[in-house]
Amino acid sequence: MTENAHLQAKDVNVWFGERHVLRNVNLTFPANQVTALIGPSGCGKSTFLRTLNRMHELIPSAGFAGEVLLDGKDIYEPTMDPTQVRLNIGMVFQKPNPFPTMSIKENVLSGLRLSKKKSDNAEELVETSLRRASIWNEVKDRLNDPALSLSGGQQQRLCIARSLAMNPEVLLMDEPCSALDPGSTRRVEETILELSPTMTIVIVTHNMQQAQRISDQTAFFLAEDGNPGRVVEFGETEAVFNQPIDPRTNDYVNGHFG
């Protein structure tokens, strides 16, 4: 599994102020696979996700130790520019956050404008990105409408399209369906499954069924009694849910706590 590691976290530790919130997390994300991060609230899985594209640095008191290797190269090297890292590793947030002052089309192209990149064919990029996020058919006739005129589920898929337009190698998703109704959730899940053959995806989710439906491998995070969060179990999704090695994983995936 390590040979085709696309993204790899080595001994990742995170502090907020003096509080140690993540301890020695070692995870490997193979190319073109979906990895689900599960665990109770406050176990550090969202924080871990944010270390993968250096978004946690935006929190004033955050401290970090460890390595995150993208294609074998540490994104925390002093010479690495965090904006370059984020161009390669896209992110979709819990709450849909389309840019309210822009139209649907402008939202898709916003990443290019924000990083001052040129597109050879903007029209084509808009269409392919929206198609990959499976929202093209719903918005193709109103690309110039404000992004906020879309429903919540459509907004979230627009945000996915916005990330895809930058053509990232890795897509991080932080509970992308938690603010959506079941119908929209299903469509986002279908989108994830359609993307997975071409993209490495890491998704944080509270929904056990969702993790089972869409992920190839699963990592279970747990922070016990004020201790820093760490990975209790990591493996094929099938195995983590059906034959968990650790009893705490068994309790969690079967709904005994959390």
Add this chain to the structure above:
Amino acid sequence: MDPGNLPQLPRPATEPWRNLSLPRRIARNLGHGDWPLLIGSLLLTAFVGALLVSVIWSVLEAGFKAMSWQFISQNNVYITPTTSLDFGGVGHAVLGTVLIVGLATVITVPLGVLVAVYLTETREKPRNTVRTLVQAMSGLPSVVSGLFIYSALIVGLHIHYGGWLGSLALIPLMLPTVTRVAEEALRLVPMELRNGALALGAPAYRAFLQVTMPAAKSGLITALILGIARVIGETAPLLLTVNYANNTVFDMSQPMASLPTYIFQYLGGSYDTALARAWGAALIVLVLVAVLFTAARLVSRGKRARKRKSAAKA
């Protein structure tokens, strides 16, 4: 289960509460303990409303006596306190106010917005000190600001009275208003939008210019307009730094007229014509401020209306 094929129900012709009188309609929505509160707030509203109407009515009534196109456009050359209202006007003072306040605005608004950006978009340690200092400036008496420019530049450096010194004296008065309103406007932009832009690989300054600032646009325009309204009526700092002129002056290094100092000049006289000129100028200031505030309301409402429209579509 296709909702498109359901028949629309007609709205009932009689909605009983529509026929009630206004007091009954109010009573319908009131609980038992609400009566004293309602009467109290009505009384207080009436009191404040009476004060407001009385002020506006005084200015309107007395100001209209002087009002004419000639009064708005001509200057004050050869005019004495007893000259008939058929001659002379405040055109030079309107020009002076526009130039002095305009220069102050051009300097203060970018400065105030920059301070607001420092306060909201950075994590620098001294920012609470900066915020306190800027807000403390709002307690600065305007005459002190004028006296500072007067003693430092006019007495100290022997610089001649001039419009630009008036603009300098207005800056510390305008800055706290602009900064506070701009800071609130930027703070209202959700953190998720900034994060969304940064997660796309944007440098912080581009995320601000292309996402945060457009989202706060109407609030920033409000900051501009409230800043202008704050200083447009200031008299003392201008008396001390700009002095006065009766002719039309475009050169901001020279003494020039402004609406507040024009009012001050004529309010001292005891002739009816002089007082009418002062009231007329006061009316013009009132109208200018009213126009600015209405513009501010329209700009901020414009945004809400657009939001409603898009919400209705969704």
